[in-house]
Amino acid sequence: MPNMEMRPFVTLLREELSTCLAHKQPAAAGGAHNIEEGSETSPPKVVFNFLQGKADLAALSPPDLLDFAIYCNLDFYKTIALILKGEWQWYVVQRLPEGKSLAEFADEGLASLRELSSGFKPAMEKNATYDGLYQLMERHGGLAGASGYDKKAFRHIVNHMVLADIHLFAGNSPELENFVAAEAAERKLLKDAASDGVDEFWKKKRIWIELENEVGTLLLELEEQTLRNRKSQREWMATFGHIYIPLVEAEYHFNSLTYRIERKSEDPALTVEDLDVLEEENRKAEEEHLYRLKQSAVSLKRDLTGPGGLVPEDDETEAYEQECKKILRKIWRLTHPDAIDQERFTTEQKKKLRAYFEEAVPFQEGGRLEDDEITLGMRSLGALRDLLAKVEAVWKSMGLDCNEYSVIQGETLVEQFAWLDQRIASLEEEANQVRVELMAAANDPEFREMDACLVSAEQIEIITDALEAKLDGYKEQNREMERRLEALFAL
Numbered sequence: 001m002p003n004m005e006m007r008p009f010v011t012l013l014r015e016e017l018s019t020c021l022a023h024k025q026p027a028a029a030g031g032a033h034n035i036e037e038g039s040e041t042s043p044p045k046v047v048f049n050f051l052q053g054k055a056d057l058a059a060l061s062p063p064d065l066l067d068f069a070i071y072c073n074l075d076f077y078k079t080i081a082l083i084l085k086g087e088w089q090w091y092v093v094q095r096l097p098e099g100k101s102l103a104e105f106a107d108e109g110l111a112s113l114r115e116l117s118s119g120f121k122p123a124m125e126k127n128a129t130y131d132g133l134y135q136l137m138e139r140h141g142g143l144a145g146a147s148g149y150d151k152k153a154f155r156h157i158v159n160h161m162v163l164a165d166i167h168l169f170a171g172n173s174p175e176l177e178n179f180v181a182a183e184a185a186e187r188k189l190l191k192d193a194a195s196d197g198v199d200e201f202w203k204k205k206r207i208w209i210e211l212e213n214e215v216g217t218l219l220l221e222l223e224e225q226t227l228r229n230r231k232s233q234r235e236w237m238a239t240f241g242h243i244y245i246p247l248v249e250a251e252y253h254f255n256s257l258t259y260r261i262e263r264k265s266e267d268p269a270l271t272v273e274d275l276d277v278l279e280e281e282n283r284k285a286e287e288e289h290l291y292r293l294k295q296s297a298v299s300l301k302r303d304l305t306g307p308g309g310l311v312p313e314d315d316e317t318e319a320y321e322q323e324c325k326k327i328l329r330k331i332w333r334l335t336h337p338d339a340i341d342q343e344r345f346t347t348e349q350k351k352k353l354r355a356y357f358e359e360a361v362p363f364q365e366g367g368r369l370e371d372d373e374i375t376l377g378m379r380s381l382g383a384l385r386d387l388l389a390k391v392e393a394v395w396k397s398m399g400l401d402c403n404e405y406s407v408i409q410g411e412t413l414v415e416q417f418a419w420l421d422q423r424i425a426s427l428e429e430e431a432n433q434v435r436v437e438l439m440a441a442a443n444d445p446e447f448r449e450m451d452a453c454l455v456s457a458e459q460i461e462i463i464t465d466a467l468e469a470k471l472d473g474y475k476e477q478n479r480e481m482e483r484r485l486e487a488l489f490a491l
Contacts, residue, residue: 010106010113010401011170013060013089016082017047019170020072060086062133070140074171076147077180080158083133084167087122110348110401113168119220120167121213122158130155148187156202157183159209164406175402182407193413201413204420211427212405218434225438229447236450239460243467250474257481264488272489327384331360334391344399356391386426 011019047060047068065086069079092102095116105112122130134154137143144154161167161179169175190198237244260275270278333339335357340350397407405423410416441447453463 010110010168011085011173012102012106013085016085016171017068019172020068020074020082021047024072059090062086062136066136066140076143077176077183078171079137079143080161081166081169081171081176084122084158084161088117088120088167091120092116110165110168111351114165117165117168118223119217120162122162130158133158152202156206156209159213160205160406163209163212164402166402169401175400178397178400179402179406186408189413189416197413201417201420204417204424205408208408208420208424208427211424211431215427215431215434218431218438222434222438222441225441229441229444232447232450232454235454239454240463240467243464243471247467247471247474250471250478253478254474254481257478257485261481261485261488264485268488268491324384327388328360331356331384331388331391334395335360345394346399346401348401349394349398352394353391356387356394359387 047064062083065083066079069082074082089102092105092113096102096105105116122133131151134144134151137154138145144150149157160183164175164179166176166179190201193201256279259279263275263278264270335353337354337357340353345353393405393407393409396409408416409419453459
């Protein structure tokens with residue numbers, strides 16, 4: 001039995017088709033789209049046979065699902081959602097870990113399903129085109145055109161539905177109802193707008209949806225490349241670790257001996273205990289320095305004046321800090337457990353808000369931003385604004401488990417333009433950052449060298465001999481360095 005608390009409105013294809021059959025609406029008299037059950041090969045019978053048996057429902061094609069939707073007299077939006085659900089299920093079934101079912105993922109909650117679904121695009125009869133589905137619907141009584149969608153608008157709404165995760169929810173879910181209502185409000189808003197304004201809106205919306213999908217695809221590629229790198233590392237360590245780890249230890253010992261000999265040579269009065277203290281302090285200083293360098297490398301400097309993101313003057317710093325605190329107070333109020341428990345958020349939304357709350361906790365009001373921390377990404381004004389935008393988006397979609405970033409914010413066209421511009425700029429920056437990380441991960445010389453070491457048994461033998469020779473060299477040097485250090489203490 002599915003855990004309904006974890007997925008109150010999420011359905012898999014078998015559940016959705018069964019619901020459609022149970023709630024089949026009678027066709028209007030003389031309706032052009034009414035399809036009789038007829039033979040065993042008619043769409044309703046084909047689907048019914050799948051439901052009765054143990055066949056893979058993901059094998060149902062878009063034409064099967066479209067004809068079945070017509071038979072059940074589903075409206076335009078529910079029809080698209082049903083076809084997308086079939087395409088999505090076919091996609092994720094290919095990615096299931098061995099021994100695990102899709103229903104088990106669904107029981108784990110939306111987060112698991114979304115992770116499994118990353119990179120999903122309508123397969124369209126297993127890799128056909130968007131136009132294929134449009135033409136398919138037009139051949140069945142002009143379903144798309146009759147609902148006011150030409151090819152371009154149809155492609156937009158399909159992509160928008162995928163972005164909103166509509167394929168994860170039931171046809172009678174509030175998520176789909178909210179999506180359709182937002183679509184109607186959008187069309188009403190554009191109805192009285194000037195033609196150039198309408199064109200500009202569609203252009204921005206297209207760019208926004210494409211960027212959302214592009215960033216998702218890039219993140220998936222980065223994750224896959226990271227996994228490949230980790231696999232290379234594991235294989236390398238499994239092959240050479242028995243030599244490499246002692247080699248690293250020997251190198252660290254050599255560096256320690258070198259440092260101790262230098263310090264003892266400079267100050268013969270130093271004892272062994274003195275050297276221990278000196279080396280410990282030096283090591284801590286180096287680790288702290290490296291940590292700060294790494295943090296600075298990922299800092300967001302675009303909100304700060306001065307070359308290289310340097311901290312501004314005291315009065316600018318104070319104003320910057322006050323703005324950070326103002327935003328933090330708002331995040332705190334909107335994510336505090338006492339606040340969200342009183343509202344009608346879903347289980348998944350409460351999880352998100354609690355995560356945002358925990359992200360904001362270390363920086364709540366009362367804590368002062370240090371001068372050398374103010375440029376760090378996790379404490380930058382830009383990062384805090386992004387966090388607040390996420391929080392406000394969840395509040396905007398209260399009670400709905402759809403992707404909150406799939407809803408264009410704003411009551412007027414001007415406000416929606418402003419939101420689209422901000423979101424597009426943010427996505428472009430994120431896409432560029434992910435591309436840089438992806439290129440670095442793909443071309444990381446350390447991992448590529450590891451791959452090169454494992455290309456053949458002959459190469460493995462060569463690398464093994466080289467590592468052993470290097471280890472023997474360090475051992476010999478360390479013995480000599482130890483004798484030198486002992487001689488310094490014997491003086």
